[in-house]
Each structure stands twice: as structure tokens, then as C-alpha cells.
Amino acid sequence: MHRFMGSVGIEDYDAMYRWSVEDAPVFWQALCDFCDVRFDTAADTVLANPDDMMHAGWFAGSRLNYAAHLLRIAGDGDAIVFRGENGVRVSLGHDELRTAVAQIAAGLQLAGVGTGDRVAGFLPNCPEAVIAMLATASLGAVWSSCSPDFGINGVADRFGQIEPKVLFACNGYYYNGKTCDTRPTVEGVVQKIAGIKRVVIVPFASDVPGEVSIDEAVPWSDFAVVGALYSYVPVDFDHPLYIMYSSGTTGVPKCIVHGHGGTLLQHLKEHVLHTDIGSGDRLFYFTTCGWMMWNWLVSGLAAGATLVLFDGSPFYSDGRVLWQLAEDERITVFGTSAKYIAALQKAGIRPKDEFSLPDLRAVLSTGSPLAAESFDYVYDAIGDDLQLASISGGTDILSCFALGNPALPVRRGELQCRGLGMAVEVFDEYGNPVVAQHGELVCTKPFPSAPVGFWNDPDDARYRAAYFERFPGIWAHGDFAELTRSGGMVIHGRSDSVLNPGGVRIGTAEIYRQVEKLDEVVESIAIGQNWQDDVRVVLFVVLRDDVVLDERLQQRIRTVIRENTTPRHVPAKIIAVAEIPRTRSGKIVELAVRSVVHGETVKNTGALANPEALVHFANIEELTTE
Numbered sequence: 233m234h235r236f237m238g239s240v241g242i243e244d245y246d247a248m249y250r251w252s253v254e255d256a257p258v259f260w261q262a263l264c265d266f267c268d269v270r271f272d273t274a275a276d277t278v279l280a281n282p283d284d285m286m287h288a289g290w291f292a293g294s295r296l297n298y299a300a301h302l303l304r305i306a307g308d309g310d311a312i313v314f315r316g317e318n319g320v321r322v323s324l325g326h327d328e329l330r331t332a333v334a335q336i337a338a339g340l341q342l343a344g345v346g347t348g349d350r351v352a353g354f355l356p357n358c359p360e361a362v363i364a365m366l367a368t369a370s371l372g373a374v375w376s377s378c379s380p381d382f383g384i385n386g387v388a389d390r391f392g393q394i395e396p397k398v399l400f401a402c403n404g405y406y407y408n409g410k411t412c413d414t415r416p417t418v419e420g421v422v423q424k425i426a427g428i429k430r431v432v433i434v435p436f437a438s439d440v441p442g443e444v445s446i447d448e449a450v451p452w453s454d455f456a457v458v459g460a461l462y463s464y465v466p467v468d469f470d471h472p473l474y475i476m477y478s479s480g481t482t483g484v485p486k487c488i489v490h491g492h493g494g495t496l497l498q499h500l501k502e503h504v505l506h507t508d509i510g511s512g513d514r515l516f517y518f519t520t521c522g523w524m525m526w527n528w529l530v531s532g533l534a535a536g537a538t539l540v541l542f543d544g545s546p547f548y549s550d551g552r553v554l555w556q557l558a559e560d561e562r563i564t565v566f567g568t569s570a571k572y573i574a575a576l577q578k579a580g581i582r583p584k585d586e587f588s589l590p591d592l593r594a595v596l597s598t599g600s601p602l603a604a605e606s607f608d609y610v611y612d613a614i615g616d617d618l619q620l621a622s623i624s625g626g627t628d629i630l631s632c633f634a635l636g637n638p639a640l641p642v643r644r645g646e647l648q649c650r651g652l653g654m655a656v657e658v659f660d661e662y663g664n665p666v667v668a669q670h671g672e673l674v675c676t677k678p679f680p681s682a683p684v685g686f687w688n689d690p691d692d693a694r695y696r697a698a699y700f701e702r703f704p705g706i707w708a709h710g711d712f713a714e715l716t717r718s719g720g721m722v723i724h725g726r727s728d729s730v731l732n733p734g735g736v737r738i739g740t741a742e743i744y745r746q747v748e749k750l751d752e753v754v755e756s757i758a759i760g761q762n763w764q765d766d767v768r769v770v771l772f773v774v775l776r777d778d779v780v781l782d783e784r785l786q787q788r789i790r791t792v793i794r795e796n797t798t799p800r801h802v803p804a805k806i807i808a809v810a811e812i813p814r815t816r817s818g819k820i821v822e823l824a825v826r827s828v829v830h831g832e833t834v835k836n837t838g839a840l841a842n843p844e845a846l847v848h849f850a851n852i853e854e855l856t857t858e
């Protein structure tokens with residue numbers, strides 16, 4: 233970051249940030265120069281339509297290829313290191329990775345895949361997933377993936393909309409000591425999606441006997457064309473690279489299309505500048521192929537990092553598997569979720585006391601707001617000289633609006649800064665920018681990683697409705713946030729889950745931060761229940777084994793909330809439940825719980841990792857009384 237700031241003659245980050253949004257075309261061109269982005273055809277203009285957030289025309293006229301930038305490093309140094317829950321370790325050098333990509337790309341071409349065709353992956357977080365994606369991208373085809381824990385309908389709801397020509401699928405996977413057979417799911421998906429011409433089977437689970445009963449199925453090793461030489465197809469800057477999916481908890485998932493150029497530039501900025509990733513770094517993020525952090529992680533290759541992949545349960549065996557991985561593989565940047573950090577703290581695990589982590593210099597957290605107490609825990613139990621970066625963005629932008637900065641202080645409970653080139657503000661309900669107040673997180677100017685559009689949305693009606701109707705012409709992200717006076721950010725929850733008792737807006741994360749301080753509480757979820765012409769706050773808690781929600785514990789919960797927030801945050805009802813429903817990327821679903829409490833139908837339970845958890849919230853007698 234310091235070196236980049238020096239290259240443009242700016243010494244202060246606040247000034248740097250203002251310049252990056254006020255003179256965005258110059259900033260993004262400077263980033264391209266600094267990160268050695270190689271265009272096959274130069275742009276006619278850096279920003280063609282500065283007043284059009286939806287169709288800004290970044291680097292109009294240029295051509296490049298995302299995969300080419302991830303594969304440009306040569307040699308036998310590690311490009312990918314994979315560790316499985318079952319103890320398997322695989323490593324690939326940069327030359328080996330390029331060769332493997334060439335062979336799978338040749339197989340895709342023989343299967344009739346060309347520019348613009350879709351290729352899908354139903355795969356664990358393994359090297360084959362990265363190889364298949366890069367092969368797809370190198371041809372100008374479009375990649376989309378989800379994790380193998382999805383059921384038939386969850387996969388078909390996603391891939392069925394985009395009609396992939398080729399499906400890469402695993403025969404099974406390992407999770408928490410169990411082998412999960414995915415062959416019935418693969419067979420069911422192929423029956424539902426008629427457009428799939430070829431199924432390529434990755435034999436990931438070695439102890440799953442037999443074959444997939446699909447005529448079009450071939451093993452990975454047979455699909456690869458031995459001896460193929462790597463090449464790539466230059467494509468337009470906005471040419472589709474990825475199709476991502478919204479959570480789908482309120483209906484069929486939206487298909488969000490991201491382009492080659494915007495994805496590459498945004499990820500280079502976030503890796504190289506905001507995380508200081510470069511050659512020699514070993515980058516890890518605990519993720520599946522169904523979460524945008526997988527796409528973010530893979531882009532680390534363009535910055536020269538080695539990717540460290542893990543597939544399995546983060547709490548397998550004794551809950552220390554990821555820290556053993558960090559020690560063994562000398563991880564320098566460790567990425568995870570806020571819930572994982574909170575769970576480590578609750579379990580009393582202190583990685584720095586048990587593992588040698590001299591290479592670790594940054595811990596990244598996302599998925600939900602990171603509580604202030606989790607900052608304390610990381611610096612006490614993991615390392616006191618780390619950069620702890622809570623980051624926030626989303627699938628919608630395949631990147632971050634606010635994130636870390638190695639050149640700035642870490643402030644307890646805050647995201648360090650807004651991302652360079654991202655004109656992020658917090659608006660009050662009237663559309664006025666505010667500081668040190670809660671409001672809507674918005675972006676007021678174009679940025680390169682905005683979606684190219686939604687799939688099968690020719691007039692952009694769904695795209696416009698998703699982000700631009702609240703404040704016309706301005707991206708409204710759906711986060712309830714606060715811009716601090718120091719230039720950091722605090723995320724208080726999702727806007728659609730904001731509680732509104734007595735007309736006062738309350739972010740659910742503000743409650744969770746306080747409740748989950750208590751050792752008795754494992755996790756919590758809060759909703760607003762319609763009650764007597766108003767809304768009352770109802771808090772559901774999952775408690776530790778052998779803990780009972782008695783009057784004394786309820787009073788402790790209410791006291792910690794009242795003392796650290798406001799009386800309006802205090803729940804009218806506190807109810808113990810066995811489990812909280814989550815999406816497959818680990819996010820709790822307040823809207824689904826609210827619907828069940830109000831007797832409404834949850835439209836798409838297939839989007840949930842544990843839909844059976846919703847049963848706990850139906851017909852609760854306590855919710856019918858004062």
C-alpha cells in the first residue's frame with residue numbers, strides 16, 4: 233500500500249481514498265500499471281459512462297483474460313496445496329497447474345464448449361475445482377459452482393437457470409469424519425437439467441464404490457487431453473466469467489453475472505494493496521465452492537500467492553484442524569468467518585499456545601459482523617502482532633466495500649476502511665450522507681466489479697430492482713451500517729432484518745454482539761414479531777449443553793444488552809431453541825425465522841443447510857402471550 237501510494241505521489245490514506253473515488257479512471261489505470269495487468273487490446277477509454285452505475289463501460293474496447301493472469305507465473309514453486317479432512321495432501325507447482333488447465337480446456341473444447349457457454353462445478357474445495365474453473369475461463373466460457381452438500385433441488389434451482397453444457401461433479405466428499413455419497417444427487421441433477429451434454433466425475437471420495445449411472449459421465453482422467461498446450465482466448469473486459477447466486481431463501485436464487493476484467497482488477501486491489509499479498513505468501517480461506525470467498529481466494533494466484541485449500545469440517549476431531557494446517561503449511565494470511573472465531577473463543581481454544589505460527593501475519597473475517605470481543609480474543613489467543621481485518625461486501629459485487637489496510641490501525645469492533653475506488657457512504661432514510669449514525673450502506677459512483685447483469689434479465693429489470701430502486705441511480709447494498717469518525721465502518725446487520733420497535737431501527741448484530749459474550753450462549757438470532765399494532769423484539773438462543781434458560785439467565789441477557797446498547801434493544805421475549813437455521817455459506821436467516829413465527833411459508837428451504845431447524849420456531853406458545 234505504501235509503495236502504491238508513493239507511486240502516485242500521495243502519502244496519506246484518507247487523501248488516497250478521496251483521490252481514488254474522485255478521479256476513479258486515473259486510479260484504476262494506476263492500479264493496472266502497478267499490478268502489471270496485461271491487456272491483449274488496450275482500452276479506448278477507462279470509464280465510458282461515469283453517470284451510469286449499471287453500465288459504466290470500464291476499460292471499454294479492451295480485451296484480456298482472467299485465467300491468463302492467474303497462470304502467468306512459471307516454475308515448480310507451489311501454486312496450490314490441498315489438505316483434506318481425511319489427511320490427504322496434494323500440491324501442484326505453477327507449471328503443473330498450467331499443464332492441467334490446458335488438458336481440461338482441451339477436453340472442454342472436444343465436448344463442444346466455446347466462448348459464452350456455461351460450465352458448472354458440483355465440487356469440494358479441491359485442486360480440480362480450480363483447474364476446471366481456469367480451463368473454462370481460458371476459453372471465454374462461463375463458470376458457476378456450488379458445494380456438494382446441496383441437494384438435487386438446490387443444485388437444479390441454480391444450474392437449471394443457466395443450462396451448463398458440461399458438469400464437473402464429485403462422487404462424494406468427507407465431512408466431520410463421515411463419507412457423503414453424492415452420486416444420487418448428481419444423477420438426479422442430470423435428469424432435471426436436459427442441457428448437460430457431458431458429466432466429468434472427480435473421484436474425490438476414494439472409498440465410494442461403483443460408478444455414476446449416467447451415460448454422459450466420464451472420469452476426470454479420461455476427459456483431460458494429455459499433451460495439450462496452454463492458450464487462452466482474449467475477451468472483452470465485461471465478458472462473463474462467473475455466474476454467482478443469491479442465497480435463494482426468499483425464492484429461486486438470482487443469477488448474478490461477473491466479468492473478467494472487473495473481477496481481476498478488484499481482487500488484485502484487495503489482495504495486493506488491502507491485504508499486502510505477494511510472491512511467497514500462502515493464502516488460506518476456509519470456504520466452499522458455493523461461497524464467493526472461494527472465487528476471491530482463487531484470485532490470489534494473480535498476486536503470486538500459493539493457495540492453501542482445505543475441504544472438510546473446521547471442527548473435525550478436536551476443533552484444531554485448521555490451526556494444525558496453518559502451522560504445517562506456513563500460512564501467512566488466514567481467512568475464516570466471524571462465527572468460527574466466536575466458536576473458537578467459546579471452546580477455549582488458544583492457537584498461539586498450541587501451534588507454531590511465526591509466518592502468520594493477517595487474519596481475515598467475514599460472513600457476519602465480527603464482535604468487538606472477537607477482536608480481543610484474536611489478539612490474545614492467536615497473535616498480538618497480526619493484522620485483523622474484518623471485511624464486508626458480498627456475492628453481489630464479488631468483493632468488498634469495506635475491508636482491511638496494513639497501513640492503518642486496527643480499531644476494536646471496526647472494519648479498518650472503505651475500499652479504494654469504492655465511493656461508499658451511509659445514507660439516512662432521506663438519502664443524506666451521515667457519519668457516526670446508523671443507516672443504509674450505499675455506493676454512489678461506478679466500480680469495476682459491479683455485476684455485468686443478471687442472467688436471463690434482458691431489460692435489467694431484476695438487476696435494477698435489486699440495488700437501484702431505494703435511491704435511484706445509487707447502489708443500495710442492503711446493509712445497515714455506520715461510518716465512524718475515524719474512517720472505519722461498523723456493520724450492524726442486514727437492512728431487511730433490521731428491527732423496528734416503536735419506529736426505532738435496530739441492527740440485529742448489535743444484539744448478537746452482547747448476548748454472545750455470555751458463556752452460556754452458543755449463538756442467537758433476533759426477529760421483530762408483529763404485536764399489538766407494533767413490533768416487539770424476540771430473541772432466540774442456543775445454549776450450551778446442560779444450561780437451562782431460567783429467570784436468572786434471562787435477566788443476565790437483558791442486563792448485558794441494556795447496559796451496552798439501549799433499552800429498546802432489550803428483547804420482550806427470550807426463548808431457547810435447539811438450532812438456528814443457516815444458509816450453506818453459514819449465514820443465519822432472520823427472514824426465514826420471522827416468516828415461520830408469523831405462520832408464513834418459507835419459499836425455498838432448499839437454500840438452507842439445515843432446513844429442519846425451522847421446526848423449532850413454529851407454534852411457540854410463548855409467542856402468543858405478553
